[in-house]
Amino acid sequence: MRDDSRRRGNRSDRSERPGHGAPRAVVIGAGIGGLTAAVALHLRGWRVTVLERARSLEPVGAGISLAPNALRALDVIGLGDEIRALAAWQGDGGLRTPAGRWLSRTDAQAVAARFGGPLVLLHRATLLERLAARLPEGTVRTASEATLADPGDPGPLAVAADGDASRSPGGAGAGRAPAPPGLAPADTAPVEPPSPRPRTARVSTPEGELEAELVVAADGIHSRVRGVLFPDHPGPAYAGFTAWRMVLPAPVSSFAPHETWGRGLLWGTQPMKDGTVYAYAAAAVPAGGRAPDDERAELLRLFGAWHQPIPALLDAVRPDQVLRGDVHHIAEPLPAHHRGRVALLGDAAHAMPPTLGQGGNQAIEDAVVLAHHADPAAHAPDLAAYTRDRRPRTTAIARKAVASGRMIMLRAAPAVVLRDTAIAVLSKAVPSLMLRGFDDVAGWRPPQAPYASPASPARDRTDRAR
Numbered sequence: 001m002r003d004d005s006r007r008r009g010n011r012s013d014r015s016e017r018p019g020h021g022a023p024r025a026v027v028i029g030a031g032i033g034g035l036t037a038a039v040a041l042h043l044r045g046w047r048v049t050v051l052e053r054a055r056s057l058e059p060v061g062a063g064i065s066l067a068p069n070a071l072r073a074l075d076v077i078g079l080g081d082e083i084r085a086l087a088a089w090q091g092d093g094g095l096r097t098p099a100g101r102w103l104s105r106t107d108a109q110a111v112a113a114r115f116g117g118p119l120v121l122l123h124r125a126t127l128l129e130r131l132a133a134r135l136p137e138g139t140v141r142t143a144s145e146a147t148l149a150d151p152g153d154p155g156p157l158a159v160a161a162d163g164d165a166s167r168s169p170g171g172a173g174a175g176r177a178p179a180p181p182g183l184a185p186a187d188t189a190p191v192e193p194p195s196p197r198p199r200t201a202r203v204s205t206p207e208g209e210l211e212a213e214l215v216v217a218a219d220g221i222h223s224r225v226r227g228v229l230f231p232d233h234p235g236p237a238y239a240g241f242t243a244w245r246m247v248l249p250a251p252v253s254s255f256a257p258h259e260t261w262g263r264g265l266l267w268g269t270q271p272m273k274d275g276t277v278y279a280y281a282a283a284a285v286p287a288g289g290r291a292p293d294d295e296r297a298e299l300l301r302l303f304g305a306w307h308q309p310i311p312a313l314l315d316a317v318r319p320d321q322v323l324r325g326d327v328h329h330i331a332e333p334l335p336a337h338h339r340g341r342v343a344l345l346g347d348a349a350h351a352m353p354p355t356l357g358q359g360g361n362q363a364i365e366d367a368v369v370l371a372h373h374a375d376p377a378a379h380a381p382d383l384a385a386y387t388r389d390r391r392p393r394t395t396a397i398a399r400k401a402v403a404s405g406r407m408i409m410l411r412a413a414p415a416v417v418l419r420d421t422a423i424a425v426l427s428k429a430v431p432s433l434m435l436r437g438f439d440d441v442a443g444w445r446p447p448q449a450p451y452a453s454p455a456s457p458a459r460d461r462t463d464r465a466r
């Protein structure tokens with residue numbers, strides 16, 4: 001078995017595993033969500049094992065943008081400032097038409113002032129590396145495909161360490177947040193009847209079975225664990241567009257970061273701290289398509305006549321540097337984000353279209369909220385509280401991402417003219433308009449204070465004003 005965490009990261013960041021009395025957490029999937037959960041649970045005092053089916057932690061997917069909400073979540077595990085330091089966007093940027101006309105403009109300072117911090121675009125590999133470096137050696141097992149053998153049962157009152165029976169699965173749930181319109185409250189979801197005897201969860205691996213007081217299913221959009229826990233759920237659906245991603249050397253002439261919307265087409269160009277450029281594109285086309293020649297040639301056909309720096313970037317890119325993938329999402333929210341002792345997290349729970357750049361951000365939020373509800377002294381996490389905290393927010397953001405995708409991917413010429421005119425006029429009248437629509441997303445704060453150090457178990461606070 002290969003252990004990727006051994007050869008990665010700064011060893012001085014690592015800490016010892018908690019002792020044998022500590023409860024055990026098994027995390028399935030070493031993506032952004034799984035690794036963040038692993039670090040947060042480790043810092044809370046759980047003995048964590050991460051199982052990753054890939055042979056290494058090399059992620060597919062080029063860059064990822066992290067907004068102030070996710071960066072505040074990363075503050076909880078002591079990583080926020082390290083990632084903020086990678087912010088590359090300075091000065092101007094905004095939304096353009098394919099001919100290059102600016103529909104709305106903003107600048108990095110306005111974003112930071114409004115949301116209390118920068119938007120950071122970084123390599124996915126960098127994020128995974130920095131997360132893995134915070135785990136004790138031996139925590140991450142690669143080439144280890146996991147299967148949920150038994151979701152376990154936390155028992156009737158085990159979750160309520162403070163004696164509050166309303167917080168146990170199926171309890172009365174005093175003080176919970178109201179669900180958004182059209183969304184059934186999480187506790188109307190089918191919940192297992194209380195079992196008189198708590199039971200640990202079990203996970204099968206190629207090396208044998210692991211028992212745990214908590215299983216975190218962070219196994220991505222095609223989560224097999226989700227299929228086991230919610231067999232009637234329809235699973236992911238095509239979001240209506242395909243996406244291309246690439247990391248390139250910066251073009252010769254400087255450029256302002258932009259997103260450009262056409263008719264059923266989108267292109268984005270964003271700088272990264274190491275001097276490279278992350279470019280992405282999308283097209284509203286039927287699922288399953290592939291270019292007859294190569295994907296660079298397809299991009300040239302679709303975007304070659306758009307404004308600079310797009311043609312310059314397409315000149316510079318090699319066909320093998322272009323990643324293409326159809327975009328899927330969970331169109332129907334799950335009835336709950338947990339079952340038994342298993343918490344679903346990130347794309348496994350609520351994969352959303354990338355039109356707000358929030359899928360990974362929400363996985364990071366999930367991870368720290370889960371750790372908040374996982375008091376190691378209780379030996380059973382309060383997963384009903386986790387669902388109550390996360391399901392309304394992630395469902396609302398996923399719906400917003402779908403709506404945003406519909407607007408971006410409009411194809412009919414009159415609708416596109418109307419959209420562009422409305423954006424241009426409104427942005428002129430209210431310059432902060434585009435940012436304002438992001439307030440509820442980027443303004444989120446975690447429920448706990450940063451975990452002080454690996455040695456000291458978390459002292460969670462419930463006050464949200466930091």
Ligand SMILES: Cc1cc2nc3c(=O)[nH]c(=O)nc-3n(C[C@H](O)[C@H](O)[C@H](O)COP(=O)(O)OP(=O)(O)OC[C@H]3O[C@@H](n4cnc5c(N)ncnc54)[C@H](O)[C@@H]3O)c2cc1C
Binds near residue numbers: 245
């Ligand atoms: C084109 C595009 C652009 C995007 N841009 C952004 C962005 O800018 N910002 C943002 O926040 N989000 C973005 N997203 C969304 C983001 O990529 C996902 O939301 C995020 O990666 C989800 O993380 P995760 O940890 O839940 O799942 P994943 O990253 O999918 O990780 C799941 C892991 O589980 C492993 N695994 C699966 N099954 C098993 C098993 N049985 N046993 C062991 N391991 C298993 C997989 O190998 C994988 O490593 C984008 C998505 C797309 C498609």
